[in-house]
Amino acid sequence: MEGIRTLKICFIGKYAPIQGGVSRENFWSAYALAQAGFEVHVVTNAQEVEYQYRTLEDAWFGHPQAHLKATARGKLTIHTSSSSLKHSYIPWANPFVTKLATMATEVITAYGCDLICGYYLEPYGVAAYLASRWTGVPYGLRHAGSDVGRLLLCPDLQTTYIQTILAADYIFTARSTLRRFLHLGIDLDKLYFPARSSLPTTYFHPDAPPLDINALVALVCRSVPETRYRGIYHRFADKPFDPSLPTIGIYGKLGLAKGSFDLLKALKQLHETGFKFNFLALTQGRLQTMFDFAQCIEEYGLTPATWLLPFIPHWSIPNFIRACTAVCFLERDFPIKIHQPGVPGEVFACGTCLILSQEIAEKQFYREKLRSGYNAYIVDARNISYLAATLKTALENPPASREIGMHGYYDISAGTEDFPAFVDNLASSFTIIQQDVVLRRNSMSIAEMQACLARLYVDDSFRMLFDLAPEASLDAYKLTDEEIAALKGIDKKMLQRFAASLKAKRRERLKYVYPLLFHLPGIDINRYFTRFYHLYPAKPHDSTLSRIQEFGSFMEQCLTTDEDTPPYASEIARYERLCHAAAFLPTPEDAFTHINATPATATTPLTLEDRPIIRPGCYAEMFAYDIVKIAHALREQQESGNLQTGQYYFVFQQVEIATHPKIFAVSSATYDLFMLCDGSHTIATLIHKMEKRFGREDLEKELLQMLQHLSSLRMIGVAKHE
Known part of the structure; x- marks a missing residue:
């Protein structure tokens, strides 16, 4: 990692024992940066998490911290909040923002942190903003799905979040939100794609030892109070687990959109055929959802085959996965469209057979590599009979399912998961960000300084005022004390360097x-x-x-x-x-208010009275050369060949969740028709104009078809009537 400066970073966010993807990302990112030699301080409220979303804590699971202390070149320190009766006030709420902002400010001041990073807007991003304001240390944000896809849309919360976002020195964004931040007014230079994360492959690998389910059940019975969730964990723990039977597993939060109840219906069908299997559900969540889930298990006759288990630490998840013949992840109709769960990658990394919903399969960057029945099973979770048949196929031949799991490992995970590279890339990313932030802060001030210098050179009256009363003359410029002193001495070298x-x-x-x-x-x-x-x-x-x-x-x-x-x-x-x-x-359409909108798939038939308009994000241009062909040759470092001048027409179209456009070559007639679509003319008028241009009177059907085609490609829409 040559050229990478080790930094002191204050992370404010979720952490173990909080369950979920954000907590997992923070845990392994902090771990990775400590391995890279950084001094990492995690400020968190993790020890105050409610039991519904808290993982079990027990020495039986071990902890990566011991390995980190033995191998890391840097240091990782956890600072966690605590509850106190003194925090009480009316109406009561846990003052997380105040606690975290206070702790972060004290940590940043005591340890001299270079950067602050808040992951998830509430309360962590807001606390990062306050700590930055109080210490002057730059802060950045990273978002998940539910904070920008749900909380940011709440009118009574929105102003605080927007101000927190606008004031940030840097923001980690995803391709799905890049243009949304630009639409909000964030400058492109402040937006960064996070280093591609990797699972820690010392834990997530196909040879991870399977979890001893009977030992885990015994631990749950000892450590989880029977009053919790009305004792449902204990209710399903009254029998031994038989590892010789094929096992279906799920882990994570429950819910209709998670496909949890679809799975139970399919397991009911499978159970009614007399097929013997185990069902492991490593889950917690809302009280009513848990009660409903347990009730369905009992009503469907699945109790003898089922073990309900609470959340366990993330580093033990590979062992749970390896205890299963197949793992299901059946999320569908999820309300937050940009949600990107990490479960599929974890299952692939362990070489276990994955049964995955079509909706989540289509969200993966490796979706083109997925082959149902070869390296995973892809299903529509709402098709219960098909899901039940798939479960039976996966369970009745465990060696074949293991082979499918290993295909998934080699096709998807082996070429993706690289934790040492993640360590280097994450350290490099924060080093670059810190350098960029310093330069941006200086450049903002230097621009003011340049304006002041330019005026000193050309404005005699201002120069005389500066000689007589320098402080008064500089009041109109936002300058630091150092810059005022530099201007008084006209320190040109400093200015030149920046x-x-x-x-x-x-x-x-x-x-x-x-x-x-x-x-x-x-x-x-x-x-x-x-x-x-x-x-x-x-x-x-x-x-x-x-x-x-x-x-x-x-x-x-x-x-x-x-x-x-x-x-x-x-x-x-x-x-x-x-x-x-x-x-x-x-x-x-890139406004955050549209973040959960579902793009229309069906095209409404156009009528002669519609007023077509070019959709935002589409640009049509005429070139004198076949510029797309030339650009391809230049990229491939090839000769452009025989260049012929002429008229070449192209449409450049914005693509959702992409940083490159689609480019269509079109005919001159299509180009002319397209450019007439300005929202002010009806289709009947456009047809009349085009017929007049070509000297024909029989183009209505052909032009309507072309406009319908452009509409299906989402190049044109229909202007709303005033």
């Missing part, structure tokens, strides 16, 4: 967006970039998206008359500018 760093950072950003342009032969790109930088100097609250688009337009104009460059150089600049615009410029 200016050079800022310039280099901007050049790298543009090079990333315009890679073909920066490597095009014959272009003196440094000369053009310097000229652009002088024309568009740093300004406070500058928009990175605007600057990127302005650079593309600037290069288009410059290269049009540059005879030393390839004839298509200007069009390459326009092509890359449009690719970036279609991928990143947010549309109204």
Whole structure:
């Protein structure tokens, strides 16, 4: 990890013994950074979590902390809140934000932390914001699904969350939320994709020893009060577990959208055939849901085959998975569309057969690799008969199910999970963020300083005032004490150093967006970039998206008359500018208020009275060269071949949850029709215009079909009537 500076980081968030994906991510991220040599301080309220979402804590499970202390180059310290009668007030609520913000401020001050990171908006993100305000230490945020997909949409909470987001120095985003943050007003330079996480492969692997279920049942009976959940764990623990029988397992929270009750209905059908099996449910959650689940088990006659078990620590989950012949994850109709559960990856990593809902299968980045019946079983959880048949197939031949599980391991997990690489990438990510934040904070101030300097050079009256009363003359500028002192001494070296760093950072950003342009032969790109930088100097609250688009337009104009460059150089600049615009410029549909909207799949038939309009995120352009073909050749470092000038028409279309657009080549007639779709003309009028243009009177059917096709591709919509 050469060049990576070890930092002191204050994490504010969920942690063990809190159950769930966010707690898991925080646990292993903190573990990874400590292994990388960082000093990590986790500020959490984990010990105050209610029992419904608390994992068992017992020495029987062991703890990764012992291994970390023996191997890590850094240090991990947990700071947890506690409850007290002195915290009481009316109306009562646990003051988590106040506790966490207080603890974080004290930790940051005592240990000299470089960065703060709050994972999940409530209460952790808000506490991170307060601690940053009080200490001056930069803070960032990472979101999950339910905070931005549910809490952020609550009118009585929204203002606080939006202000917390807007003030953040950096934000870890997902591809599903990138444009939503841009729509909210976050600058692109503040948005980072988190390092791709990896499960710790010393724990999650196909040779993990199976959990001793009978020993776990005995531990549950000893440590869980019989009053909890009205004793349902004890009710289902009155029999020995037979590991020789095939076993279906689930773990995680219960619910209709989790497919929990669909599974019980399918198990009922399987049980009624006389097939013998075990059912392990490692679960907790809302009281009523747990009662309903237990009642269904009893009503369906599944009690002799079922063991209900509470949550266990995440590092013991591989052992539970390995105790199962197959594990089900049947989530469907989940209300938060961006929810990305980690259970499928955990099961694949252990080489156990996974029975997965179609909805979750389609959300995975490896979805193209999934082959039902070969490396997993993909099912519609609501089709109970099919689910029951799949369960029987998986259970009646455990060796074949193990083979399917191992196919899943080799096809999905073996090439994905790499914890040592995750350690390096996460450390590198935070190092880059810390450097970027320092530069951004300085550049904001330096932009003010540059404006003040420029005025000193050109404004005689201001210069005279500065000589007579420097403090008064600088009141109009937001400057630090150090900068005021520097201006008094005109410390040009300091200014030059920061200016050079800022310039280099901007050049790298543009090079990333315009890679073909920066490597095009014959272009003196440094000369053009310097000229652009002088024309568009740093300004406070500058928009990175605007600057990127302005650079593309600037290069288009410059290269049009540059005879030393390839004839298509200007069009390459326009092509890359449009690719970036279609991928990143947010549309109204990117507002967080639309985060759970389901895109329409069926296309409504168009009528002659409809007024078609180009959908936001679509851009149609004419080029003098086949620019898509040229761009492909440049990427592959191939010759562009025989270049023919002409008229080439392309539509650039924004893609949901992607940072690259779809590009369609269209005919000149389609282009003309498309450009007429501005929402002000009815389809009847468009047909009349096109018939007049082509000198024909029989195009209605053909043009209606074309418009319907464009609508099905979501390139056009229908303008609402006023």
